[in-house]
Amino acid sequence: MTSRAIPATEPSQPAIPADLSRGQLLEIYRYLRLTRTLEERLTALYRQSKVIGGLFRSLGQEGESVASAYALERGRHRDILSPLIRNLGSLLVMGAKPVEILRQYMAKADGPTRGRDTNVHFNDLELGYLGQISHLGDMFPVMAGITLTFKMRGEPRVGLVYIGDGGTSTGTFHEGLNFAAVQRCPLVVIGEYNHWAYSTPAEKQFGVKDLAEKAKGYGIPAVTVDGNDVFAVYAASKHAVERARRGKGVHFIEVKTYRRKGHAEHDDQHYVPPGELERWARENDPIDRYVKQLLRSEWVKEGDLAEIDASVGEEVDRATDVCADERLPEPASALPGVYADPPAADTLWFRRV
Amino acid sequence: MTSRAIPATEPSQPAIPADLSRGQLLEIYRYLRLTRTLEERLTALYRQSKVIGGLFRSLGQEGESVASAYALERGRHRDILSPLIRNLGSLLVMGAKPVEILRQYMAKADGPTRGRDTNVHFNDLELGYLGQISHLGDMFPVMAGITLTFKMRGEPRVGLVYIGDGGTSTGTFHEGLNFAAVQRCPLVVIGEYNHWAYSTPAEKQFGVKDLAEKAKGYGIPAVTVDGNDVFAVYAASKHAVERARRGKGVHFIEVKTYRRKGHAEHDDQHYVPPGELERWARENDPIDRYVKQLLRSEWVKEGDLAEIDASVGEEVDRATDVCADERLPEPASALPGVYADPPAADTLWFRRV
Amino acid sequence: MAEITFLEALRQGLWEEMERDERVFILGEDVGIYGGAFKVTEGFVKRFGEARVIDTPISEAAIVGAAAGAAHMGMRPVAEMQFIDFISCAYDMLTNYVATARYRAGLSTPIVVRGPCGGYVRGGPFHSQNPEAAFFHTPGLKIVYPATARDAKGLIKSAIRDDDPVLYLEHKWLYRRIKEQLPEGEEVLTPIGEARLAREGKDLSIVTYGATVWKALEAAEALQQQDGVSVEILDLRTLLPLDDAAIMRTVKQTNKVLIVHEDTRTGGVAGEIAARINEQAFEWLDGPIMRVTAHDVPLPYAPTLEDYVLPQTDDIVKAARWLAAY
Amino acid sequence: MAEITFLEALRQGLWEEMERDERVFILGEDVGIYGGAFKVTEGFVKRFGEARVIDTPISEAAIVGAAAGAAHMGMRPVAEMQFIDFISCAYDMLTNYVATARYRAGLSTPIVVRGPCGGYVRGGPFHSQNPEAAFFHTPGLKIVYPATARDAKGLIKSAIRDDDPVLYLEHKWLYRRIKEQLPEGEEVLTPIGEARLAREGKDLSIVTYGATVWKALEAAEALQQQDGVSVEILDLRTLLPLDDAAIMRTVKQTNKVLIVHEDTRTGGVAGEIAARINEQAFEWLDGPIMRVTAHDVPLPYAPTLEDYVLPQTDDIVKAARWLAAY
Ligand SMILES: Cc1ncc(C[n+]2csc(CCOP(=O)(O)OP(=O)(O)O)c2C)c(N)n1
Ligand SMILES: Cc1ncc(C[n+]2csc(CCOP(=O)(O)OP(=O)(O)O)c2C)c(N)n1
Ligand SMILES: [Mg+2]
Numbered sequence A, B: 001m002t003s004r005a006i007p008a009t010e011p012s013q014p015a016i017p018a019d020l021s022r023g024q025l026l027e028i029y030r031y032l033r034l035t036r037t038l039e040e041r042l043t044a045l046y047r048q049s050k051v052i053g054g055l056f057r058s059l060g061q062e063g064e065s066v067a068s069a070y071a072l073e074r075g076r077h078r079d080i081l082s083p084l085i086r087n088l089g090s091l092l093v094m095g096a097k098p099v100e101i102l103r104q105y106m107a108k109a110d111g112p113t114r115g116r117d118t119n120v121h122f123n124d125l126e127l128g129y130l131g132q133i134s135h136l137g138d139m140f141p142v143m144a145g146i147t148l149t150f151k152m153r154g155e156p157r158v159g160l161v162y163i164g165d166g167g168t169s170t171g172t173f174h175e176g177l178n179f180a181a182v183q184r185c186p187l188v189v190i191g192e193y194n195h196w197a198y199s200t201p202a203e204k205q206f207g208v209k210d211l212a213e214k215a216k217g218y219g220i221p222a223v224t225v226d227g228n229d230v231f232a233v234y235a236a237s238k239h240a241v242e243r244a245r246r247g248k249g250v251h252f253i254e255v256k257t258y259r260r261k262g263h264a265e266h267d268d269q270h271y272v273p274p275g276e277l278e279r280w281a282r283e284n285d286p287i288d289r290y291v292k293q294l295l296r297s298e299w300v301k302e303g304d305l306a307e308i309d310a311s312v313g314e315e316v317d318r319a320t321d322v323c324a325d326e327r328l329p330e331p332a333s334a335l336p337g338v339y340a341d342p343p344a345a346d347t348l349w350f351r352r353v
Numbered sequence C, D: 001m002a003e004i005t006f007l008e009a010l011r012q013g014l015w016e017e018m019e020r021d022e023r024v025f026i027l028g029e030d031v032g033i034y035g036g037a038f039k040v041t042e043g044f045v046k047r048f049g050e051a052r053v054i055d056t057p058i059s060e061a062a063i064v065g066a067a068a069g070a071a072h073m074g075m076r077p078v079a080e081m082q083f084i085d086f087i088s089c090a091y092d093m094l095t096n097y098v099a100t101a102r103y104r105a106g107l108s109t110p111i112v113v114r115g116p117c118g119g120y121v122r123g124g125p126f127h128s129q130n131p132e133a134a135f136f137h138t139p140g141l142k143i144v145y146p147a148t149a150r151d152a153k154g155l156i157k158s159a160i161r162d163d164d165p166v167l168y169l170e171h172k173w174l175y176r177r178i179k180e181q182l183p184e185g186e187e188v189l190t191p192i193g194e195a196r197l198a199r200e201g202k203d204l205s206i207v208t209y210g211a212t213v214w215k216a217l218e219a220a221e222a223l224q225q226q227d228g229v230s231v232e233i234l235d236l237r238t239l240l241p242l243d244d245a246a247i248m249r250t251v252k253q254t255n256k257v258l259i260v261h262e263d264t265r266t267g268g269v270a271g272e273i274a275a276r277i278n279e280q281a282f283e284w285l286d287g288p289i290m291r292v293t294a295h296d297v298p299l300p301y302a303p304t305l306e307d308y309v310l311p312q313t314d315d316i317v318k319a320a321r322w323l324a325a326y
């Protein structure tokens, strides 16, 4: 998107993988940091009881979210993705604003759903993101229909949809993926093997070792990548997205990662084997690994990253300040918009007596 | 079941495959012939408008139905299968009686569902068959639960469930099969690749060539066999059933076959490429092939088969005679049995004024 | 001016909309070369091509969900359920995803889901259902249920043009039984949300829809001749949103009302109508609002049983006679 | 005699049945080591083992279908929906397979499907649903919906022992809010199909169930004190089959009836109740049967919006006052 003009590397450095430019490396870093910082802010707000409803963290999964979304063409009326609760990073990449996320989690009147649907369930189809509904799997048929439309109209656009290891057990995942495969829709699937579905380990969710094996039943290619390696996820996604754009149909990418927080903030994770969380945090944090790669290869300088950290911190502070004390929606604003016509539901009689 | 005592083959003949005895060969032949003859009778009754509702033929698929069911342990409280509309042969093997089928198709008061549910939607759980409901795929979760119970109780029993090439596109197929795979239920799946789902060819139903590929997404073994080769289907089923009985979990068998009649009798099959039906009829009829094998290997004599043909003809005649003129159910018999308690639905007021 | 069947009228409506608006496309099981189980889309694939008449896998949730996705992108999909009974497999998709899309997320989802419903045809428990009650409870959906050939055409056209998701229920007993002269070249558009006065009368009102409109008309004729009772009949046509004004108008006209539907009784649409009449026209009632419906059992297929379970013309006659005498 | 919560009462009931009858087992998402999203089955896997407390894949249709299969084999499965909103994914299985099994095929299917329902907790459109209307229309199912801790226990035990499939709805707003003293050692069994008189009164009846029983009780207290109006409250407890006798008894006692439910209005259970009262007690009515329900919109999660959409104590007070003065 940006910085194509800046030469990707200095002659003495190793080449940046996947045709990424230095500017893009920093932009990716910015999204990673923004995701984590924003979620940390949300956690603080949650503890202050300012978040309405559950809070779902993507700690440890920021890498795959950001890197996969980053492979799309972004801008108005370009590619479209459908994120899950743990794909805050993908949303940010597509252009969702921190203040929107904050408003949404705090049910503010000016939030994207004006207090109607929870957490990251919101969308901007022009910018290219379609919020999920809670019912897992349901976005597969819907994204099949969106990408079918791209194909019908001959538009060179691609869709991308996420599914958790647990979510692959749903009937709608199966029906939607099969439909898209048969229709050769330009759709990329990111299967997130993060070891848990709430408290249920993957072994109790399905009988295969890799999610990628599930692709075989649909006649679509699949690849398994290290989900905490930003470059690997980006490269695989880029490949799949381009393939889809060339009319080659659905592509499945499994990202192996780990959900380091509970299902939601209230979950104490007592079911997790001891040491496992610590090990992933210590050895396999996607941002740490990314930073190490950037610095080791001298693609960027520590100062560049520190600058981004500071600017992200400021951005999140500013966004919080803007909306923390905003009002909740007016009660009667609950009624309009169920239908295009009639424009609003009736106020029931007992509210008028 | 029967004839174990009779030596399987004369010394000069090739060995009968799959440990079958001569008596069993004849028994299988009897079920094949009975299936076809009974369906031909049903067609005649359909043309006379005596069948209520649609008539679904299994012409060309009798072999896989009979041979797969024949691999089960039959008798009271033994194995259980769940047939589809085109598995009349399986039902007969499990002990359903021609007169029951006739009564059922003619909605007779003394039919197994007493005029309530259509065609082969009926069951005898003691004998080991559980009729489907129309909604394709739904029997997968149910059979998962039945076989889960076998496992929970440590009973050495096995379940078998059929699915059409089209039916594998349903969400319930996916959910039920995955559930059974994870729980390692003693369940055998027969996937019937008969080229059509109503008018829709398999290529529009899924993106894989073989149904067996679908098993890979569930971590269960699969095999593809010639569905019109009775011995092949029997051997594969026997293997899978025994494996399941030994606690090794779900097994998927794809039978390649062909639906030679329309979806139901009213379907004129104009969508079938010219010559295809004729080719399958001429070259690949499962009964013809079976008979040829029996005779060529001299395991049985033509006279044995002719005798069976005659007795089957008589049996179907007799069954028809018994029930053709039987009464339909009493109108008010529509009310009992919605619940265990209350015992019957109310007669509505306007029937009493 | 040719006489055409209900089915042909529906077919014409679909065809005209496909001709008029290239955003309209059809998806469903066997809708292409086969033309649908009841031949509603016969000839469509030849005229409009496989890209606009899509044979799908057996996946009702995917059919409805894909229609929704396409609708978000500006298309006007018409999804066929081979029998409406199979819409139960898309219940979640339709009630949770589709119906709430505009409200929760500002998404426009102008889809039509249509399919053959209803009994009186020996179809048994899974090929005879009336699914309206299951969806009637869902804010965000519209439900239409034509009884005449004109409305079959007029409502499919209005449904396709409507900006909200519409469930279009077509009674298979009416498909070839009902015939009507429809002027060629006339644009037939039945407004969604408006009931139709199917017969004027003054002693008693029957509020109904679908196949039982015709049974009610027969009953009214019998009552007129045998009892001199004058029955007014309101054909609802749209179930969601209900045309309260038309319902109250007829109640205030006759002061007695019989609600008739083919669907089972408990939890059926008649309950809601009874409640609304009670709330909005209680003082006008000269007798209890009564219901004639199916018995509360899954629908059996034996003719003797089906006839017993479903409401018949004679039942309506007896019920109306009782109410008229109240 | 300890005071226990609604949730603990439910838990005890489940536990006692598991102890009593080894055919009883639990299946659902995260019901094992996690003890269920709301901890209803906490400790169960430790006591009863993984074979009787089964963590399933995220597959509601498979959960309900597998329960049905096990029930055919003589087991007594209790299937948990993590939130009852997800039962929509098993709609086909429950309405078409399970509910019809006895009728069409003579199959015994004694399953219980249970899960947290209801709003007032800022759960939004997909974690607050009241699904009763979707299933109320299904002959063959039973639906119970306890409002008290005693009935939470008594109904789960009765549901497990019942020979028919039962949908057990547990309101999550009541889980920890409602406490009651339940005698230890006493076998608490609430009969299915019997309503409970929650408060005696003579001027007006409120017929309700679930969380709104408590709102109605508050309203009744206010009306008594502020207006001297004496309100009788019927807690239905079982929605299917409805206790017509109890409903008619209270109507004939007070001659005015307000039906209150948390669910949306159109197509909600109140419609059916209104129709039945009309049919069975029309002459006893001194005023229209009125309904207090949620507004007809998907439930938003912002507190201001949720409070506006759902019926509140104050709404009941105002509605009852209006009706009392009729
Ligand atoms: C159809 C459906 N059933 C149940 C739930 C409740 N639920 C919400 S998240 C979750 C676990 C999801 O696990 P997974 O798909 O692996 O995603 P992750 O949380 O690991 O990102 C469950 C069971 C749901 N949202 N949808
Ligand atoms: C869920 C569902 N959707 C649609 C149908 C309508 N239908 C009945 S049979 C059939 C085709 C089935 O094809 P297949 O599974 O291949 O079985 P076959 O008829 O070839 O034996 C269809 C679409 C159905 N029974 N269930
Ligand atoms: Mg997961």
Ligand SMILES: [Mg+2]
Residues within 6 Å of the ligand: B164, B165, B166, B192, B193, B194, B195, B196, B197, B198, B259
């Ligand atoms: Mg087939």
